[in-house]
Amino acid sequence: MKYELLDNGVAKISLDNGKVNPITKVLAESLIEALERAESEAKAVVICGNPGIFSAGFDLKVVAQGMDVANEMFLAGFSLAEKMYRHPQPLVIACEGHAIGMGVFMLLAADYRIGAQGNFSLKLPETEIGMRFAPILKILAKTHIDPRHHSQAIIQSRGYDPETAAKIGMLDETVEAEKVIERAIQKAVELGALPAAQYKENKLYMRADEITLMSQTRGF
Structure with missing residues (x-):
């Protein structure tokens, strides 16, 4: 992980x-620390991945090591998603390509999401790969994805191109791939210019029910 204060x-x-930015326990914990650091020295946050891919989700190599190790990674990822969702500052994600699984949930936990136009896929593959949805993931998916697409996107593991992904939440x-970072920073500056205290109050107020439910249903 790399942190820069612009x-x-x-x-x-x-x-x-x-290459594909797998979400590991170490990365999740580092991102939480970075968000906490940003609270004290920044006005807004942009999270980005690599050209062509934001994140392919949880690290399957860790899953192969056994469920005890895998569960530690999953719980760290869930904590990250909750931290992102309740982060008091504007949080923008620059998705320069594919986003799979936990990569999509990170998008859903942010305030604003900018994707790259092109032959990319955004997908929740949990059913396809035999995984159940943890409560926090269910909350994020149902809160932000258009209800008309709940069955296809959440249950049926359908992948979406960026333009369609923007239509369903x-x-x-979406912008041209080479402009994603620039646009994300521009949006973060725009949102960061809003009154910080009021942004925090209104954000946490509007998300209060979901945040309470997340705190009551942590884990699996």
């Missing part, structure tokens, strides 16, 4: 965890 007051956090907008 001159415009935006904390830019890059996953920087290999996985993304907010």
Whole structure:
């Protein structure tokens, strides 16, 4: 993970965890620490991945090591998603390509999501790969994805191209791939210019029911 505080007051956090940015326990915990750091020195946050892919989700190599180790990774990822969802500052994600599984849930936990136009897929593969939805993931999916697509997107593991993903709530907008980071920072600056205290109050107020439910149903 890489953390940069830009001159415009935006904390830019890059996953920087290999070619497909798998979510591991270490990465999840590092991202939580970075978000906490941003609270004290930034006005807004941008999280980005690599050109061509934001994240392919949880690290399947860790899953292969056994469920005890895998569960530690899953719980760290769930904590990250909750932390992102209740982060008091504007949180924008720059998705420069594919987003799979936990990568999509990170998008859903943010405030604004910008995706790259092109031959990319955003997908929740849990049913396809034989995994159940943890409560926090169910909350994020049902809260942000268009209800008309709950069956296809959540239950049936359908993949969506970026333009369609924007229509159903996985993304907010799409731009040319080479402009995703620039647009994400621009949006973060725009949101960061809003009154910080009121942004925090209204964000947490609007998400209060979901945040309470997340705190009551942590884990599996």
